[in-house]
Amino acid sequence: MKTIQVLGSGCTNCQRTYALIEEIARQEGVAVEIKKVEDMAEILALGVMSTPGVAVDGKVVHSGGLPDRKRIAEWLKG
Amino acid sequence: MFEWLADSLVYGLLGLDAGDRWSAALHFFVLDTTKIFVLLVVVIYAMGLLRAFVSPERVRAYVRGKPRWLARLLAILLGAVTPFCSCSSVPLFIGFVEAGIPMGVTFSFLIASPMINEIAVVLLAGILGWEIALLYVAAGITVAWVGGVFMERLRTERWVEDYVWKIQMGEAQGVEPDNSWAGRHRFAVAEVREIVRRVWKWVLIGIAVGAGFHGFVPGEWVTEYLGGDNNWLAVPGAVLLGIPLYANATGVIPVAEAMLGKGAAIGTTLAFMMSVAALSLPELLILRKVIRWPALAWFAAVLAVAFVVVGWGFNLLL
Numbered sequence: 227m228k229t230i231q232v233l234g235s236g237c238t239n240c241q242r243t244y245a246l247i248e249e250i251a252r253q254e255g256v257a258v259e260i261k262k263v264e265d266m267a268e269i270l271a272l273g274v275m276s277t278p279g280v281a282v283d284g285k286v287v288h289s290g291g292l293p294d295r296k297r298i299a300e301w302l303k304g
Numbered sequence: 305m306f307e308w309l310a311d312s313l314v315y316g317l318l319g320l321d322a323g324d325r326w327s328a329a330l331h332f333f334v335l336d337t338t339k340i341f342v343l344l345v346v347v348i349y350a351m352g353l354l355r356a357f358v359s360p361e362r363v364r365a366y367v368r369g370k371p372r373w374l375a376r377l378l379a380i381l382l383g384a385v386t387p388f389c390s391c392s393s394v395p396l397f398i399g400f401v402e403a404g405i406p407m408g409v410t411f412s413f414l415i416a417s418p419m420i421n422e423i424a425v426v427l428l429a430g431i432l433g434w435e436i437a438l439l440y441v442a443a444g445i446t447v448a449w450v451g452g453v454f455m456e457r458l459r460t461e462r463w464v465e466d467y468v469w470k471i472q473m474g475e476a477q478g479v480e481p482d483n484s485w486a487g488r489h490r491f492a493v494a495e496v497r498e499i500v501r502r503v504w505k506w507v508l509i510g511i512a513v514g515a516g517f518h519g520f521v522p523g524e525w526v527t528e529y530l531g532g533d534n535n536w537l538a539v540p541g542a543v544l545l546g547i548p549l550y551a552n553a554t555g556v557i558p559v560a561e562a563m564l565g566k567g568a569a570i571g572t573t574l575a576f577m578m579s580v581a582a583l584s585l586p587e588l589l590i591l592r593k594v595i596r597w598p599a600l601a602w603f604a605a606v607l608a609v610a611f612v613v614v615g616w617g618f619n620l621l622l
Contacts, residue, residue, distance in 0.1 A: 275395045294490060
């Protein structure tokens, strides 16, 4: 099972990103573990400065804004 | 085209009288709403298609290790094309500090980024003309430069929270953008959605305030109190008024338009715009997570004084 981390300190866009990934995972029927990472030290340790960011299995795939649906679906399947 | 649309809607379809205050306000509202939203969508889409936005991670990499003047110049110029959500200002601050970028350069970036951006510049040029747009950019660069230098002189490092120094930033992992035209189009559409979602409320509020000002504030009052002659107090007044008010740079444009249209002085109007766009209490409070109160108070004070000086300068020269 994949682990997806949503990086961001609880801002509106970070919460929307989390909800969007949850929704698409449900739609596609993919089982994933989605985690919120809100600790600044951890976020920066992943090399991300602009939130929200997304990491799949520890690898950053996105930063700085809401990701689009199509890309989320690709991360979940790929 | 927008003029025609507003004319035919307000005077034609609704049959309002052209001399009336309400219809003047309504006309302003319709004209600005259509014009600003069309411009906004076109500009963001074009920028997105060209991938002209720069991420803060890349700014950090460019600025790092450069001589101070070049670092500051890059931070200010790149700040203009780096859209970031204000909730990112904390990780951004920490990331800059961790890269050894001088505190003053970081402040220059934090001042320039919300104040000058390509969207505000195009809108200003489209609505108020190139001269005003250039003046605004020149004023913004000056304030970001001088403000950063002052913050450095104050040795603001001493007020940075201890935990900030201990954070280690990892290697930024290059996220490969999809550079096909389909990918660019998708990215541009997503950018339009995201930015419009973030700013539309501020823009509508700004237009409503501008429309009210345009329809109901008498021209004589504006020339007397906000005009350029013998109104030394108008500039600090406009700056003070702008501090608790917060809108993004796009939202203040219609207010500035209405002010200038009624004969307010340019310096006073620009000082007000900068104060609303770049100095806002909620954003300042977010920075409290990384710097202590004295630094925040100095930051606000340095910016306010810089806006006043720039406003006076423009009123004197123009």
